[in-house]
């Protein structure tokens with residue numbers, strides 16, 4: 001794949017990475033943004049979409065997903081390019097002050113500046129931690145479903161008790177040859193209506209529910225053929241299987257960010273509080289991923305950091321350009337970039 005030059009790459013599409021698009025966009029700087037998750041929103045979307053947030057200035061209460069939806073609407077005029085569902089695996093300085101950025105799906109970018117808005121790290125699925133499982137990962141042990149059609153008329157086992165496990169149980173049940181749901185507890189953490197639907201399917205004899213844990217894989221040559229399940233009432237069952245889905249939730253991993261040569265302190269990137277630049281000039285860090293004296297991991301703090309980082313990035317990319325502060329209220333150039341026509345100042349004054 002050929003390498004494309006882009007002005008700035010943002011790593012992480014959580015609330016702070018999204019607002020970074022906005023702050024750079026106001027200054028006329030274009031962005032590409034990359035996230036390992038398949039949708040933008042970071043912790044807000046992944047960990048607490050329905051919870052209310054009370055400390056966003058000007059919004060007395062705002063749902064976490066609602067905040068992300070609002071940020072996406074706010075950054076729309078700047079046409080950032082989103083590369084989702086792929087981890088940034090490499091950030092390498094090039095001669096001349098540019099950077100090479102590579103993702104797990106083969107995107108290759110050359111950029112003048114990098115902003116790391118990686119939060120607590122890239123979210124990874126919690127894995128099925130049983131001996132021998134590793135060799136089947138991505139083949140017959142899966143942590144996400146890409147296409148339900150691939151699993152028609154197969155013996156399936158789904159492990160987990162949250163929304164993903166229950167949603168896919170209901171969605172795949174009628175398509176599979178057999179489906180067994182394995183969950184360690186009697187209670188589920190999924191939408192009550194989906195749990196009720198699953199219980200109806202069990203009652204109708206269309207699937208099996210086991211309370212217990214998968215403890216071993218059974219293979220025939222190099223093919224996965226069964227899963228050993230230890231049930232809560234002390235039985236050991238052999239369940240025939242073609243594909244296993246483990247939906248145990250996600251956990252963040254600092255991962256490759258720790259390998260790009262920047263100074264770290266307690267798993268966070270050290271930055272200054274003028275530019276929010278890391279120890280590598282041209283690489284900036286905003287939001288939960290950075291640290292400095294007095295740092296507070298709040299969305300509000302990340303928004304402030306993104307504003308100052310944008311000015312520093314502008315200076316880094318265009319050192320000859322004079323910088324001055326403009327207000328969105330009154331700046332014709334900013335309003336042009338935003339695609340709005342501001343009210344003439346005289347008219348505003350007359351109100």
Ligand SMILES: Cc1cc2nc3c(=O)[nH]c(=O)nc-3n(C[C@H](O)[C@H](O)[C@H](O)COP(=O)(O)OP(=O)(O)OC[C@H]3O[C@@H](n4cnc5c(N)ncnc54)[C@H](O)[C@@H]3O)c2cc1C
Pocket residue numbers: 011012013014015016017018034035036037041042043044047048052053054055086087088089117118119120121122123255256257286287288289297298299300302
């Ligand atoms: C339950 C809960 C409630 C909260 N309530 C509040 C609140 O009321 N008010 C408040 O201010 N804060 C709250 N927070 C904290 C707030 O959510 C975080 O401060 C905020 O999400 C940080 O935003 P961010 O954009 O820096 O990082 P994140 O939201 O963590 O997003 C980072 C993104 O970067 C991606 N990423 C990381 N590494 C890579 C890589 N190598 N390649 C590709 N992508 C990568 C991740 O996948 C992730 O999507 C709460 C947090 C939790 C868990």
